[in-house]
Amino acid sequence: MSSATVAASDLLDWYDRHRRRMPWRALPGQAADPYRVWLSEIMLQQTTVAAVVPYYDRFLTRFPDVAALSAAGEAEVMQAWAGLGYYARARNLHACARAVAGAGGFPDTLEGLRALPGIGPYTAAAVGAIAFAIPVVPVDGNVERVAARVFAVEAPLPAGRAALHEAAARLGRDAAARARPADFAQALFDLGATICTPASPACALCPWREGCAARRQGIAADLPRKAAKKPRPLRHGVHFWLTDAAGRVLLRRRPPRGLLGGMTELPGTPWREAFWPAEDALDHAPMRADWRALGEVRHGFTHFELSLTVYAARVATIQAEGWLAEPAALDGEALPSLMRKCVRLATAA
Numbered sequence: 028m029s030s031a032t033v034a035a036s037d038l039l040d041w042y043d044r045h046r047r048r049m050p051w052r053a054l055p056g057q058a059a060d061p062y063r064v065w066l067s068e069i070m071l072q073q074t075t076v077a078a079v080v081p082y083y084d085r086f087l088t089r090f091p092d093v094a095a096l097s098a099a100g101e102a103e104v105m106q107a108w109a110g111l112g113y114y115a116r117a118r119n120l121h122a123c124a125r126a127v128a129g130a131g132g133f134p135d136t137l138e139g140l141r142a143l144p145g146i147g148p149y150t151a152a153a154v155g156a157i158a159f160a161i162p163v164v165p166v167d168g169n170v171e172r173v174a175a176r177v178f179a180v181e182a183p184l185p186a187g188r189a190a191l192h193e194a195a196a197r198l199g200r201d202a203a204a205r206a207r208p209a210d211f212a213q214a215l216f217d218l219g220a221t222i223c224t225p226a227s228p229a230c231a232l233c234p235w236r237e238g239c240a241a242r243r244q245g246i247a248a249d250l251p252r253k254a255a256k257k258p259r260p261l262r263h264g265v266h267f268w269l270t271d272a273a274g275r276v277l278l279r280r281r282p283p284r285g286l287l288g289g290m291t292e293l294p295g296t297p298w299r300e301a302f303w304p305a306e307d308a309l310d311h312a313p314m315r316a317d318w319r320a321l322g323e324v325r326h327g328f329t330h331f332e333l334s335l336t337v338y339a340a341r342v343a344t345i346q347a348e349g350w351l352a353e354p355a356a357l358d359g360e361a362l363p364s365l366m367r368k369c370v371r372l373a374t375a376a
């Protein structure tokens with residue numbers, strides 16, 4: 028790890044001029060709402076700010092505080108979350124809300140926050156710093172990138188993550204950072220998101236340009252280094268768009284645990300490595316019918332790619348496990364993005 032000379036006060040001065048306005052951020056001089064901070068941090072995991080903002084606004088309108096979220100049913104929470112992905116987050120969010128409401132509020136220590144469902148080291152640090160002014164640096168991808176460049180940490184990720192966390196902690200030991208932990212954490216987020224970006228960092232505009240070791244060495248754009256990723260395996264599945272004489276479509280709920288747990292889906296096969304021939308796939312159809320293949324849907328998960336073939340049929344009366352929904356009401360169902368792709372394919376046919 029190379030030496031670097033940067034001052035938290037320079038970053039904070041920059042942040043006071045250029046801070047991003049976000050619906051979950053307290054304005055200068057206002058106290059942060061732990062519920063809003065926590066909700067935003069859970070939503071932002073594996074998701075961009077631009078994608079989160081409309082979901083956050085709708086979710087907050089529906090569940091304005093932790094008591095309202097705690098009192099809601101799981102199906103209602105999953106429906107409000109539909110489209111954000113990584114659905115275990117929604118189940119943990121609901122469980123956490125119930126724990127917090129039962130305790131009378133959020134704990135104000137890192138240990139207390141870590142004990143809540145769905146809150147790991149990063150989220151505990153983010154909520155702790157921003158909502159409770161705990162002098163700790165939460166390390167997300169933006170902060171990792173800033174730390175890697177400021178100290179010219181060349182160890183590739185993921186093996187180099189421990190070194191980057193130590194580098195970020197060094198940044199937070201500055202007296203100015205400890206005096207304003209909420210602003211310092213958010214300043215690091217903003218610096219990584221707007222100046223110290225993954226490609227073509229705007230070093231000329233950076234408040235830490237003079238002290239940045241990677242800029243001095245001419246390697247800022249190359250950091251952090253990443254180990255080569257293994258190609259994701261491809262899995263296959265088939266799902267069925269079955270409508271009755273009134274045009275209602277058959278839906279069912281996925282098992283409560285596992286990938287997309289508790290979400291709504293079109294009936295279908297398991298997902299597997301081998302392609303599904305039609306004669307095998309139709310053994311999993313919800314009813315015997317005159318099925319026709321509509322086309323293919325592709326979707327990427329963290330650890331694998333998925334190729335789905337969508338079949339459609341219409342029958343007079345549906346007698347199968349699940350429930351019937353009007354196509355116009357599908358927006359109100361807890362359909363994940365993958366299933367919404369299937370719906371779009373089926374309704375366009």
